[in-house]
Amino acid sequence: MAKNSLRTRARPRRRVPAGLIVGTVCLGLAAGACSSTPAATQTSHGNTVLTMWSTLSASDAQTWAKMIANFNQANNDKGLHMQIKMTTIANNYTTKLTAAVATGNAPNFGWGTAGQEALWAKQGVIIPLNKLAVQAGFNLSDFNPASLKDAEYPAIGGNNFYLLPMDSSSFAMEINVAEAKAAGLNPADPPKNGPEFIKWLQALTVRKNGQITRSGLVSDTTGLATTYWGIVAAQYGFQRVSPDLKTACINRQAGITAMNWLLSLFDKYKVISRNISAPYTTFDTGAGAIMWEGPWTILGNIQAKLNWESAPLPTIGTQPATFFEDDGLEVYKQANQASYLTTMKAIKWLSDHSFLWTTGGRGVSPRKSILNMPNYMTAGFAPKYRQAFITSMSFADVASVPTLSTADFEYYSLGTFAVNEVSAVLEHKLSPTAFMTAVCTKWQSDLNTDSSQG
Amino acid sequence: MVALPALAQRRLARTELRQAGEGYSFALPFLLPFLVFTILPLAFGVLVSFTNWSIIGAPQWVGLHNYISALSNPLVRQAFLNTLRYVVLVVPVVTLLGLVFALYVNQRWPGHLFARVSFYASNVVSAPVIGLVWVWMLDAQFGIINHYLHTSIPWLTSTNWSWIGVSIATVWWDTGLIFVLFLAGLQEINGEILEAAKIDGAGPWRSLRRIVLPLLRRTFVLAITLEMISTFQIFSQVNVMTAGGPANSSASAMQYLYSAGIGQLQLGYASAIGVMLFVLTVIGTMIFRLLFRDKRW
Numbered sequence: 167m168a169k170n171s172l173r174t175r176a177r178p179r180r181r182v183p184a185g186l187i188v189g190t191v192c193l194g195l196a197a198g199a200c201s202s203t204p205a206a207t208q209t210s211h212g213n214t215v216l217t218m219w220s221t222l223s224a225s226d227a228q229t230w231a232k233m234i235a236n237f238n239q240a241n242n243d244k245g246l247h248m249q250i251k252m253t254t255i256a257n258n259y260t261t262k263l264t265a266a267v268a269t270g271n272a273p274n275f276g277w278g279t280a281g282q283e284a285l286w287a288k289q290g291v292i293i294p295l296n297k298l299a300v301q302a303g304f305n306l307s308d309f310n311p312a313s314l315k316d317a318e319y320p321a322i323g324g325n326n327f328y329l330l331p332m333d334s335s336s337f338a339m340e341i342n343v344a345e346a347k348a349a350g351l352n353p354a355d356p357p358k359n360g361p362e363f364i365k366w367l368q369a370l371t372v373r374k375n376g377q378i379t380r381s382g383l384v385s386d387t388t389g390l391a392t393t394y395w396g397i398v399a400a401q402y403g404f405q406r407v408s409p410d411l412k413t414a415c416i417n418r419q420a421g422i423t424a425m426n427w428l429l430s431l432f433d434k435y436k437v438i439s440r441n442i443s444a445p446y447t448t449f450d451t452g453a454g455a456i457m458w459e460g461p462w463t464i465l466g467n468i469q470a471k472l473n474w475e476s477a478p479l480p481t482i483g484t485q486p487a488t489f490f491e492d493d494g495l496e497v498y499k500q501a502n503q504a505s506y507l508t509t510m511k512a513i514k515w516l517s518d519h520s521f522l523w524t525t526g527g528r529g530v531s532p533r534k535s536i537l538n539m540p541n542y543m544t545a546g547f548a549p550k551y552r553q554a555f556i557t558s559m560s561f562a563d564v565a566s567v568p569t570l571s572t573a574d575f576e577y578y579s580l581g582t583f584a585v586n587e588v589s590a591v592l593e594h595k596l597s598p599t600a601f602m603t604a605v606c607t608k609w610q611s612d613l614n615t616d617s618s619q620g
Numbered sequence: 621m622v623a624l625p626a627l628a629q630r631r632l633a634r635t636e637l638r639q640a641g642e643g644y645s646f647a648l649p650f651l652l653p654f655l656v657f658t659i660l661p662l663a664f665g666v667l668v669s670f671t672n673w674s675i676i677g678a679p680q681w682v683g684l685h686n687y688i689s690a691l692s693n694p695l696v697r698q699a700f701l702n703t704l705r706y707v708v709l710v711v712p713v714v715t716l717l718g719l720v721f722a723l724y725v726n727q728r729w730p731g732h733l734f735a736r737v738s739f740y741a742s743n744v745v746s747a748p749v750i751g752l753v754w755v756w757m758l759d760a761q762f763g764i765i766n767h768y769l770h771t772s773i774p775w776l777t778s779t780n781w782s783w784i785g786v787s788i789a790t791v792w793w794d795t796g797l798i799f800v801l802f803l804a805g806l807q808e809i810n811g812e813i814l815e816a817a818k819i820d821g822a823g824p825w826r827s828l829r830r831i832v833l834p835l836l837r838r839t840f841v842l843a844i845t846l847e848m849i850s851t852f853q854i855f856s857q858v859n860v861m862t863a864g865g866p867a868n869s870s871a872s873a874m875q876y877l878y879s880a881g882i883g884q885l886q887l888g889y890a891s892a893i894g895v896m897l898f899v900l901t902v903i904g905t906m907i908f909r910l911l912f913r914d915k916r917w
Contacts, residue, residue, distance in 0.1 A: 261882050264675040285885070289676040377772055387777060387866045441760030441774045453761060573884050580863040581871075581879050586695070589867035593779045 207274060207505040212243055216505075216512055217273040218252045221259050225465030229527030236522070237515055248512055263498070267291045272498040274509045278329050280316035280492035281566030284616075287319045287328045288570065292496045293506065294326030302510035304517075310334070313532035316492045321411055321569045321616055329494040330513050332520055333529025335460045336490035336562040337397060338554035339477045340467065345370060345380070345455045356477035360427075363480045367437035370455035382437035384445045384454030389580050391428065392588040393489050394458060396577040399424035400564045401483030406575055407567050407613060414609035418602050420483070425591060425598035427482060432592060440592070460491075461555040462528050464547050476554035489578065490562035493529065521545070530556050570619060571612035583608060669891035679888065686892035696893060698868045699876040700900070702783055706872060707851045707904070709787050710794065714847050715840070717791065718798030723828075725799075726806040736803075743796030751860030754789035758861075779869035782862050786870050789857050794850060798843045805839030806832070841912050845905050852901040873897045 208215040222230050234252050241248045253273070255262055264286075266272040278292065286292045295317075299306060306314065313334055317327035343353045349369040357363040367382030385391045396406075402420035407413065415421065431438050446463065448454040450470035457463075458479060467474055479488050495513045497506055516523075521539060524531040525546025531537050543549060543556070567575040574583040587605050590596040596604070644651070669686055671679035690696045721739040725732045742750070757763050758775035766772055775785035809832060817827050855874035858864060864871030864879070873893060881890025 258882055260885060261675070264885060268675050285674065289674070291676060388863075439761070441772065441777050443755065443759055443777050444762075448761070581865065581883070586865070586868050589779075589865055593867050593869075595779065595867060 207500070207502060207508065210249065213241070213247050213249045214508055215249045215251055216275070216509055218250050219255050219259070219263065219273045219276040220252055221255055221277050223254060223256055224462060225469070226462055226528040227254065228465075229523060233516060233519070233523055233527075236519065237512070241512075241515070246511055246515060248508070250512060264291060267499050270501050272500065274500065274505060275495050275497050275513060277493060278496040279566065280313070280329050280331065280494065281568040282572050282576075283328065283496070284319045284321055284568055284570045284572060288322045290499055292328045293499060294324070294328055295330055295497060295510070296326050298497070298506055298510040299330065299514075301507055302514045304330075304514055308533050308535050310532045310534070313492050313494075316565060316568070317494065319568050329492070329496045330510075330517060331492045331494040331532040332517060333494070333524050333527075334490055334492050334532050334559055334562070335462065335529035336555055336558040337393065337458050337460055337479060337488045338558050339479050340449065340457045340459055340463065341475055341477060342370075342449070342452060342455045342472065343475055344473045345452060349455075353475055353477075357480045359480055360482040363482065364435060364437075367431070367456065368435060371437045373436075378436065378439040380452070381439045381442065381448070381454040382456060383431060384442060384449045384457040385431075385438050386442050386445055387440060387589050387592045388585050389578050390445055390458075391592060392585045393577040395424055395428050395588055396564050396584075397458070397479065397487060397489050398427055398482045400487035401481055401485055403484060406609065407569070411567070411569055412613060412617065414613055415602070415606035418606060421602050421605075422598045424483070425588075425601060429591065429598065460489075461530075461552070464528075464551050464555075468547070468551070475550045476552070478554050478558050486561040487564055488558050488562045489564040490559065491565060491578075492532065494532075525552070530559050569613065570616040574608060574612050665891045666895055668888050669895050671888045673887045674885040675887065682888065686889045687896070689889065690892050690896065695868055695871070696873075696876060699864075699871045699873045700896075702869070702871055703852060703854065703873045703897075703900075705783055706787060706790070706854050707848060709784075710790050710851045710854075711844060711847045713787075713791050714794045714798050715844055717795045718843065719802050719836075721795065721799040722802035722806055725803055739799045740796040742792055743794070743800075745793070747793060747856030748860050750789055750793045751857045754785070754792070754857075755861050758785045758788070776862050776870075777866060779867050782866060782870035786854075786857050786861050789861060790851070790854060793857070794847060798847060801839055801843045801846075802836065805836045809835050837912075841909065844908060844912075848905055848908060849901055852897065852904065873900075 207217075218234070220227070220230060231252070234250050238249050259276075263272065263276065272291075283292060287294075309331065313331040314327050317329040317331060318325060319328065339356060341353050341356060346353045346366075351366055351369055357366045369382075370380070371378060371382035372380035385394060399421045402423050403417045404420035404424065405416040408416055432440060442448050442454070445454070445457065445459075446466060449457040449459075450467060450472055452472070464476075479486070495516065497509050497513070500506065517533065520531060520533070521536055521542070523529075524536065525542065527546075531542070536542065543553070546552065564577070566572055569575070573579075576582045577584060579585060584605060587596065587601055591598060591601045668679060670681060670683060672682045672685075673679035721735070725736045725739065729735075755776065757765050760766060760772055760774045760777060763775070765775070773781055775781050775788075813831060813835075814827055817831055822830070853874050854872045855878060858870055858872045858875040859878065862870040864875050874897065877890045877893040877897070880886045880893065
C-alpha cells in the first residue's frame with residue numbers, strides 16, 4: 167500500500183536529502199570540537215610550565231595548594247623559571263592517569279603511595295628516579311633510607327626507587343580528652359599494653375538498654391578494622407610476606423591471635439559498636455572515645471572543635487608496630503624525555519620546602535635536615551596533635567606490599583580481598599583459622615603469579 | 621496485477637532506492653553516533669573480554685580464561701546472586717508503588733497536584749546524591765529512619781541488612797519513573813468504559829480489577845521490563861552507600877565490575893563480567909516477556 171501511494175505522488179527530480187546535510191554538519195561539528203591536548207611541558211612568558219595531577223581533596227589539599235602557590239611565586243621569572251599548573255582529580259585517578267599516559271597526554275608528575283604501583287613501574291607509567299634525583303641535586307643520604315626503600319619494587323628487578331618521598335604517615339591513637347577525664351582516666355598517661363588498653367576501653371564505653379551508645383574504640387567492620395588487625399598481627403610477629411616477596415604469611419598463629427583479639431573487642435568486651443558506618447564523624451562527635459588513625463585526620467578533628475590528643479599505639483602483642491604509608495611525588499612517562507630533569511628540579515624545590523607540608527599538612531618528613539630544624543616539633547599543628555605521629559615512625563613497619571597484586575594485600579582500603587575476609591570474620595561467617603587459611607592461600611597464589619610475571 | 625514494463629520497473633526501483641536513502645539519511649544523525657558510541661564499544665568490550673589488558677600496552681589474547689576465572693570466583697558469584705536479590709525485591713515493590721501513586725494522582729484525590737510533583741521528584745536526582753542522603757538516613761546511630769522506627773537496625777553495616785538498605789534507596793529513586801509510565805497508561809483509558817461499568821453496577825474495586833488493570837497490561841510489561849534492566853545494572857547506590865560491603869553482602873555485578881575494571885585495571889576480566897551481566901539481563905527480560913506476551917485469540 168505504501169509503495170502504491172508513493173508512486174502516485176509527484177516528487178521533485180533532484181533533492182539533497184536534508185538528513186544527509188544534518189548528519190554531515192553534525193559530524194563536522196564533532197570533529198571540529200575535538201582540539202589537540204596541549205603537551206604537559208609548555209613555556210609561558212619565559213617560564214616552563216609543568217602540569218601536576220593531585221588526588222588530595224580533604225584538609226591536606228589546602229596545605230598542598232599553598233605549597234604550589236609558594237613554588238609559583240618563588241619561581242615566576244626567577245629562580246627555576248617554572249610554574250606548576252595543578253589539577254585535582256577527585257576520583258578514578260588510576261584509570262585517568264593510565265589512559266593519559268597511553269595517549270601521550272600524561273601530566274609531568276603527581277602524588278603516589280610507595281609500594282602500591284608495581285604495575286605502573288613495570289609498564290613504564292612511572293619512571294625510576296635514582297639518576298634523575300642525583301642530577302637534580304638531591305642529597306639522597308639526607309633521606310630516611312627506609313622511605314627510599316619503600317619506593318622500590320624488587321618484584322620487577324633493580325634497585326630503583328620510583329617515588330620521591332614527601333611524607334611518612336603512621337597510625338597513632340587519637341583520644342577524646344574530655345571523655346577520658348570524665349571516665350577517670352589520665353590522657354597524659356595513655357595505655358601502653360593490651361590489658362591497660364582494654365581497661366581504658368571498658369571505662370570509656372557507654373551503653374543504654376544493652377546498646378552501645380559510645381564506643382570505647384571507633385571502628386568499622388571493613389578497612390579500619392582490617393588495619394587494626396594488621397597492626398596487632400604485626401605486633402604479635404605476623405608478616406604478610408617474606409622480605410624476598412616469595413612466601414606469604416610468616417607466623418600464621420600470630421595472625422589468628424590478633425584476629426581473636428579483635429573479635430573480643432566486639433563480642434567479649436563489647437567496646438566497639440558494629441553499627442559505625444562513619445568512623446570520622448563518630449569520633450568527631452564524641453560517639454567514640456578512641457580511634458587509631460593517620461595524621462590526615464588532624465585538621466578535621468581540629469575543625470570539629472574536638473578536645474583530643476594523640477598518643478603512640480599500645481603494644482598489644484610482643485613488639486611495637488604500627489601501620490604507615492610513604493607518600494610522595496612520582497614522574498610520569500612523557501614523549502619528551504628532556505622534561506624529566508626539569509620536573510625533578512621542581513620536585514626538589516618542593517621537597518626542600520616541605521617544612522610547611524610536614525608540619526601543617528600531613529605526615530612526618532623523610533628528610534633528616536628538615537626533621538632536625540629547631541622548630542620542627544613545635545611548628546604547624548600543636549605537639550599534642552603531631553607528636554605521636556612523629557615518634558610512631560620509629561616502629562612503623564606495616565605498609566603496602568610492593569608486588570603486582572598489591573591490592574589483595576591492602577588493609578586500609580575498601581572492597582579489597584583482605585578487607586572482605588576480615589568483614590566476614592567480624593560477621594561470624596568465617597572463623598579466624600579459616601580466615602588465615604583463606605588469606606594465606608590467596609596471597610601465596612598472588613606471589614606465585616607475580617613472580618612468574620615479574 | 622498488471623506487469624510493469626521493464627523501464628518502469630527500473631524507474632520504480634531507483635525511486636524506491638532514493639526514497640530509502642532519504643529515509644536512512646534522516647536517521648543518520650542518530651544512527652552514526654549510536655553506531656560509534658554504543659555498538660562499536662559494545663563489540664570492543666566483547667573483544668576485550670577475551671584478552672588480558674590494563675590500558676598500557678597491547679591486549680594479550682587469553683581466550684575464555686577471564687570467563688572461567690570469573691565463574692570460579694566466589695566473589696563474582698556472590699555479586700550476581702546479590703544482583704538477582706535486588707531484582708526480586710526492587711522490581712515488584714517499585715511496580716506496585718508506582719501503580720498506587722499513579723492511581724492516586726489519576727483519581728485527583730486531595731493533594732494530587734502536589735503528589736504528582738513529589739512522586740516524580742526523586743527520579744530527577746542523581747543516584748550518587750540519593751546514595752549519600754540515604755547513607756545518613758539509614759545510619760544505625762544517627763539516622764532518622766531508626767529514630768522514628770525506634771529501632772537500631774544496622775541497615776548498612778550488617779551482612780543481613782545491607783542489601784535491603786540499598787534496595788530501599790533504589791525503590792525511592794526508581795518509583796518516580798514507573799509512576800509516570802502508569803499515570804500515562806491510566807490517562808489513556810477511555811473514561812466512557814469506566815462510566816459504562818459504573819452504570820452496570822461495578823464498584824471501584826471491581827472496575828480496577830476487571831477493567832483498569834487488564835487495560836494497563838502493556839504498561840505493566842513496559843514498566844517491569846525497564847525496571848528489570850535498570851536493576852540488573854544497579855551500581856551507583858551500592859558504590860556510594862556500602863562499596864559492596866560488608867563482606868561483599870551488598871555488592872552487585874556492576875559494582876564488582878567497576879572495582880575490577882576501574883579499580884584494578886583488569887579491563888579484560890571486567891569486560892567478561894560485563895558480557896555475563898548482559899547475557900543475564902537479556903535472558904531475564906526475555907523470560908519475562910515470554911511469560912507475559914500478548915495472547916492473540
